[in-house]
Amino acid sequence: MRVTLRLQRQGVYPLDVCAPPFTAQAGRENELSYSGRLPLTIEGGGSTIEQLCDGxxxxxxxxxGELDLVDVKVMGGRxxxxxxxxxxxxGIGVVLLIGSALVDNTTVAAGxxxxxxGDVYLDGTTIAHNHSDELAGAVAALGHVTGLDSSVFDNTAALGNGGLEGGNGITLAYSTVVRNSGTQIEAFGSHLTAFASIIAGEGGPNCHVSERAVASGWDVDAGDGGRSCLFGSSPRVLKPARVRLTSVAGILGLPVLAPPTRSPLINAIPRSACFSPQVAHLLPKGWNLRLDQLGTSRPQGGRCDIGAIERTTAGGRHG
Structure with a gap:
């Protein structure tokens, strides 16, 4: 059994029970709060939940209990x-985001x-423009973080890692983690496992990991000489000095980042390797490697692209 909250399609749900001047009331912080033992699913239908109260x-x-968000944008948290x-x-329940977005949120603490x-699962999700006054501008998890077809960019943290932080490791497939402040990946006490993913910072090390990374092939570790993620010398890991990405229309009306035309990241992965059993084994059962973050089929040009977006002149299912 589970509890399901279905939002009106394309609706906007402002959280606005504030005390002047737009600050959360004492003892009533104005969050959408759930304390039940059953799993909770929020089906957004493209809706936005926006916090309007400071604090x-x-x-x-x-x-x-598990918390699942499907097709919903969460923004404005302070x-x-x-x-x-x-x-x-x-608690220790799983947090699962499918086709969802976390944007423009801040906290005085981590995350x-x-x-x-608990563990975090990101499927076709965008996490962008969030800020932490401490660590982990995007996600702070004591458990494992798993991402497929997800974009994590332009997040910041005052004390270091602006990207993803996973206490029990991080697994990425066809994902883009770039332009976050400090390190992109923080897997303290554990390791990074990656396939067909882009990891690129704006200077400094891309990763802080305790164990040698598991590179399943065709990853991009750009900007720091390819050393910090501990991918080793695999010829299937690209280590350019920098990686160029361009903004394209993404899910829930938000832009995402994709390789520009004629990028070496396009058509980089042989068709025979796009959906290998070894890669599928990294992900939860039923997750679909054959669609990118926008719902576009892989491959489009005979070979698959690296990152969350499979480039094509025809749009995917989502606009």
């Missing part, structure tokens, strides 16, 4: 008392976009 995050999961500007999950004590 509050957007969604709080106070129990140990947490001044807890981790997780967009989402704070206080500008999200903070949780």
């Amino acid at each position: 509050a995050s957007v969604i709080e999961n106070l129990g140990n 947490s001044t008392h807890l981790p997780g500007g967009g989402i704070y999950s206080a 500008g976009g999200m903070a949780t004590f």
Whole structure:
């Protein structure tokens, strides 16, 4: 059994129970809060949940149940008392985001976009323009972070890692983690496993990992000489001095980043390797390697592209 909250399609849900001047009321922080034991699914249908009160995050999961967000944008969180500007999950339950977005959230603690004590799964999700006054501008998780077809960019943190932080490791497939402040990947006490993903910072090391990375092939570790992610000398890991990406229309009305025309990241992966069983084994059962973040089929040009977006002149399912 689970609890399902279905939002009106393409709706906007402002959280606006504020005390003047637009600050959260004492004892009523104005988050969308859930403390049940059953799993909770929020089906957004392209909707936006926006926090309008200073001092509050957007969604709080106070129990140990799983939290699933499907096709919903979470934005505007301004947490001044807890981790997780967009989402704070206080228990060990899984947090799953499918076709969703965390944008423009901030916190005084860890996890500008999200903070949780459990595992995180990102499928076709965008996490961008979030900020933490401490660590992990995008996601702070004590558990494992798994991302497929997801874009994590332009997140910042005052004390270091602006990207993803996974206490029990990080797994990426066909994902783009770029332009976050400090390190892009923080897997303290564990390692990074990656396939067909772009990891590129704006200077300094891309990764802080404790164990040698597992490169399943055709990853891009750009900007720091390809050393910090510990991919080793695999010829299937590209290590350019920099990587060029361009903005394209993405899910939920938000831009995402993709390789420009004639980029070496386009048609880089042989068709025989695009959906190998070894790669599928990294991901939850049923996750679809054959569609990119926009719903475009792979491959488009005989070979697959590296990153969350498969370039094509024809649009995917989502605009």
